[in-house]
Amino acid sequence: MRAVQFHSAHDVRLSEVPDPTPGPGEILVRVRAVSICPSDWRLYHYGHAGGVIPDHPIIQGHEFSGDVVALGDGVASPALGTRVAVEPSWYCGKCDMCLRGLTNVCRHQVFPSFPPHDGALAELIACPAYATYPLPDEASYIEGALVEPLGVALHALEMAAPPPNARLLTLGAGLIGYCAVRVAQLRGFTSIAAVEPVDGRREFVHRLGADPALASAQELLDAGFEADVVIECAGEAQAVEDALELAVPEGRVVVVGIPHPERLCFEANVPRRKELTVIFSRRSRENLAECVQLLSSGQVDLKSIPIRTFTLEQVAEAMDATAERPGDMLRALVLP
Numbered sequence: 092m093r094a095v096q097f098h099s100a101h102d103v104r105l106s107e108v109p110d111p112t113p114g115p116g117e118i119l120v121r122v123r124a125v126s127i128c129p130s131d132w133r134l135y136h137y138g139h140a141g142g143v144i145p146d147h148p149i150i151q152g153h154e155f156s157g158d159v160v161a162l163g164d165g166v167a168s169p170a171l172g173t174r175v176a177v178e179p180s181w182y183c184g185k186c187d188m189c190l191r192g193l194t195n196v197c198r199h200q201v202f203p204s205f206p207p208h209d210g211a212l213a214e215l216i217a218c219p220a221y222a223t224y225p226l227p228d229e230a231s232y233i234e235g236a237l238v239e240p241l242g243v244a245l246h247a248l249e250m251a252a253p254p255p256n257a258r259l260l261t262l263g264a265g266l267i268g269y270c271a272v273r274v275a276q277l278r279g280f281t282s283i284a285a286v287e288p289v290d291g292r293r294e295f296v297h298r299l300g301a302d303p304a305l306a307s308a309q310e311l312l313d314a315g316f317e318a319d320v321v322i323e324c325a326g327e328a329q330a331v332e333d334a335l336e337l338a339v340p341e342g343r344v345v346v347v348g349i350p351h352p353e354r355l356c357f358e359a360n361v362p363r364r365k366e367l368t369v370i371f372s373r374r375s376r377e378n379l380a381e382c383v384q385l386l387s388s389g390q391v392d393l394k395s396i397p398i399r400t401f402t403l404e405q406v407a408e409a410m411d412a413t414a415e416r417p418g419d420m421l422r423a424l425v426l427p
């Protein structure tokens with residue numbers, strides 16, 4: 092099959108590699124859409140993922156959808172030809188965390204695209220059958236690939252366990268921030284504010300209903316603004332500090348982004364005096380069935396998300412676009 096392999100920073104190559112074969116309990120997916128996550132760009136740009144340097148070429152891409160084209164031993168469903176979205180957090184089902192239902196922190200987790208595991212920027216990928224979710228007829232492959240980031244937003248708001256009539260603030264309104272705003276509307280938050288420096292993204296989330304939607308957190312800090320739940324979706328260490336400042340006493344801060352730089356520094360008196368709960372969320376926890384339901388009921392619109400599409404030959408361009416964050420794009424998608 093054709094696959095794009097990451098060799099080192101800014102060096103990705105389209106190559107011919109052996110087709111994967113589905114093992115017991117797995118299915119083979121013909122990949123139709125892959126959404127480039129900012130975490131994919133981090134590996135592409137810096138050459139390591141959270142300090143882990145791949146020791147061999149690996150295939151990136153973990154937000155994806157496709158068609159079921161082969162079934163491994165012991166797999167009865169989904170049927171051949173089913174269009175599926177895939178949860179990329181693969182768990183063992185046997186460790187202490189899995190037995191408590193905390194599958195996203197499984198001690199033996201496999202994450203396609205995180206070294207040494209291959210991801211989906213290829214024509215084919217083998218996936219556990221349990222991790223696949225049939226897409227409704229009305230959802231495109233592109234929406235199918237965007238279901239995973241929606242799951243991340245859903246999980247973050249579940250972790251926040253907001254009080255009734257809560258006020259939400261999202262720092263960062265990329266795709267996950269956008270999804271968090273929409274989910275918060277469905278969950279009955281009474282007000283939703285957003286901070287996003289990129290004009291097009293800020294206007295997009297403002298049209299959805301985030302008000303105020305501002306370019307910098309400083310304006311909110313100057314105005315003495317407070318929210319019951321602040322979610323950090325910017326992936327920036329400074330945004331974590333801002334989140335602590337902008338949370339109400341007894342409020343909750345959920346760090347969803349992967350902070351950059353990775354070492355966080357903050358004035359401990361800020362969360363201590365306010366007795367804040369600070370939660371670091373990780374990916375999603377079996378939220379994708381609900382995400383697919385939100386799509387098919389029309390409650391969440393992933394169709395009008397501003398995207399740009401690329402081919403397997405153009406993965407480097409898709410990575411560059413992810414970094415440049417042009418105002419007319421929330422996500423770059425590769426259609427293999």
Ligand SMILES: [Zn+2]
Nearest residue numbers: 128130153154
């Ligand atoms: Zn991602």
Ligand SMILES: [Zn+2]
Nearest residue numbers: 183186189197
């Ligand atoms: Zn486990």
